[in-house]
Amino acid sequence: MKLEVNRHANTSIAQQLEAGIRAWIKAHGAGGGRRLPSIRRLAATHHISRNAVIEAYERLVAAGLVRSRPGSGFYVADNAASFTSQPAVNNALQEVTNGLWGLFNANEHALKLGCGWLPSDWREGDDLTHAIRSVARKSRPGIFEYSTPHGSQLLRGLIQERLRPLAITADAQQIVMTGGGSHSLDLLVRMLLEPGDVVFVESPGYYNLFGLLHLQRIRVVGVPRLADGPDIERLEAMLVQHRPKLFYINSVFHNPTGSTLTPAVAHRVLQLAEQYDFQIIEDDIYADFQHTPTTRLAALDGLRRVFYLGSFSKSLSSSLRVGFIASPPPQVQPLVDIKMLTSISASRFAEQVVTTLLQNGSYRKLTERLRTKLSSQMAIALTMLKGAGWEIYTEPAGGMFVWAKPPAATSPQQLSELANRWDVMLSPGHLFFADHQATPWLRLNVAYMQDPRAKAFIDAASLKRPEGRIN
Amino acid sequence: MKLEVNRHANTSIAQQLEAGIRAWIKAHGAGGGRRLPSIRRLAATHHISRNAVIEAYERLVAAGLVRSRPGSGFYVADNAASFTSQPAVNNALQEVTNGLWGLFNANEHALKLGCGWLPSDWREGDDLTHAIRSVARKSRPGIFEYSTPHGSQLLRGLIQERLRPLAITADAQQIVMTGGGSHSLDLLVRMLLEPGDVVFVESPGYYNLFGLLHLQRIRVVGVPRLADGPDIERLEAMLVQHRPKLFYINSVFHNPTGSTLTPAVAHRVLQLAEQYDFQIIEDDIYADFQHTPTTRLAALDGLRRVFYLGSFSKSLSSSLRVGFIASPPPQVQPLVDIKMLTSISASRFAEQVVTTLLQNGSYRKLTERLRTKLSSQMAIALTMLKGAGWEIYTEPAGGMFVWAKPPAATSPQQLSELANRWDVMLSPGHLFFADHQATPWLRLNVAYMQDPRAKAFIDAASLKRPEGRIN
Structure with missing residues (x-):
């Protein structure tokens, strides 16, 4: 048995071996009983580790x-x-999810330059540890009991206060706690959409959402994302052709371009929403990375057509799983019902920990420090990229993401090989496009660009003739 | 404005007022601008609190x-x-969920005799607090990072070990961590079923599942649950008529009857599953309440047709949200994909806390003590119920639930009024039937029967002529 092993592919050696043996069994020995090569022999033949x-x-x-x-x-x-031969559902899902979770499975030493969260060493442990210990010590319900269907009343009141500076006037009764941004999206998709419905997304945009919509058999149409928000001209033209029920927009520090919605575009989007009668999900999970608030759709609209999403996963902890939806009033109870039917409340413990940090002021101070750190890191990253001749889609005013393109005509495959060489993990750019078009653009997370491997990769990808494949 | 207020209804006074004013506005003043009665006046007219x-x-x-x-x-x-007039989705959901979450919203002083979890004062705080503090102190990834797509590898290995005494041989690779039993069900329903599919459930059975299936437009057919498991004769007859894709079975300490599947019935169910080609969800979230293991479907079947569900919500903490699915191998990756698309991993923190308690032996000791306590409380409860002349569906060998019926011809409405009088909260019996048939049977949670209000309610419901309505 001779299998193809590519040390620089996006999948691990073990995954390649597995696929190879699977194919071999299918072709040669699916009848059963046939002996397979020993661990030692396969390792020796392919010059790979026994592990x-x-x-x-x-x-x-x-x-x-x-x-x-x-x-x-x-x-x-x-x-x-x-x-x-795997069942049909697997194949459909595989198309959606192939290679998506690599960054979540990455070993701790790889540099997760393409990922969507802050490095562990950026996080500040003391306040959070303190809050966790305090809830564990003081609150028996906190460690034992289901949360209430809407989520902690106290926390929802605190979130209401936090929305005020954004000019979003949501009553605490309009806020539903969830298990994070993706959970919020899932609840909304299940409440608002039927199979076959059309949803507009931003392209490039949040790839996990595309997968979720495909899972629910929603038709996904990508609206180009520009530096000031969705491309309004294209949006108008597309609205004549399609009748979306919903438009999903990442208003601030957009994933992946880092751009932020301007007031004029926000206003125009809402006018079109009125005219063509669609609802809007405003995903604002990077809100707390912003120094000075800019215009939110939910503020202009008064939460009538707009569902506003927030999260503590990006700023505080991805492990706790706490997010929220601020919803138009008539949809609050249906959201709660779907949440309860599908997961029976969120974690009371996690809600109480976040409550503690909001109440004692730690969260405010912690996000202030994060913002300062991100700003300076963004400046360094932009200088580094420009110095290496990379093209920058738009210069983000903050946040984690910059959407950039290496100067040489480097194929995605070559980029991935270069990344592998420096143990750098990327999010492949095509994932961010609703139609998965091939692209040389990459989402880079500036919080990881202090690491010398980032510079090595960026510089290497700038060479006119990147070194050929090693195979 | 004169509204109807019933102090002994299942809904709160505030909810009744809200519904009344809503109806009044619809009938009289939906044009807007009309002044409504003051807080003081409404409170005085109806002899209710201003709150x-x-x-x-x-x-x-x-x-x-x-x-x-x-x-x-x-x-x-x-x-x-x-x-x-609320949107259609609300109405459909309301039918499914009406009154379901009352117990989750109950005030802390009400006696939750009908609920599905242990009282807070039964829970042992020290070990859990210790584990929480230890994870918070020792593990930065634990408090900050997303878990891996499958969930903690270490925890899955420990669960594999825990399944061994049940004769369930699952590889750790077959185990997927989830956010609890309901989340597991939701993932399975989404992976396995299409709208219009038929699912067999046990009737009486787990009502939240019925709601979930309705939400997904699955056709729900109830198979009677007997003292030894599903009614095999009826099951066979129903299989001739329907072609279910899936059968959901609560094997041990069944919710709500407390009964446990016998080996003979388990074997027969699996034979029928083979013959009629359906899959099985074995919901075993009460497993850790059992002293001596009995036959599991997953053990007989070797996880080929059976998805096995476990949880730490009932035994350890409902707040942490940790459960798991042991799946047939081909469905593991699709389950993980759906989990990631819909919620981006579970809580790494919660997984590490459970891991700590499994590793240091606290969980084993804690569940041993719980089992002993539940056994003795079950004996007391059965004596109390029999003493008051209640009929018992089957005498459970353990767990929390007993399914019982008061001796007098008491209507559900009268039972609920009696319960209200002693500040006792019930789960209405009809919810447990797939067709929501009216029933005098009630699910009682024996862990709450030490409270004198339980005895007062049980005795009062035994009177041949319960006192009439108070209105």
């Missing part, structure tokens, strides 16, 4: 294709045939 | 039907007409 082979075999055993006989080796399982 | 009136007005203001003019009072909002 990679062990991992591949473990996956195949778990998947039911291979069985292991202790002391004897690995054999094709008797019923392997039924597993080599 | 109840304030709450009702707050809800109506939040809902956009009423506006408040400081210093002047409450007025019908100008656009009230558009809010008095």
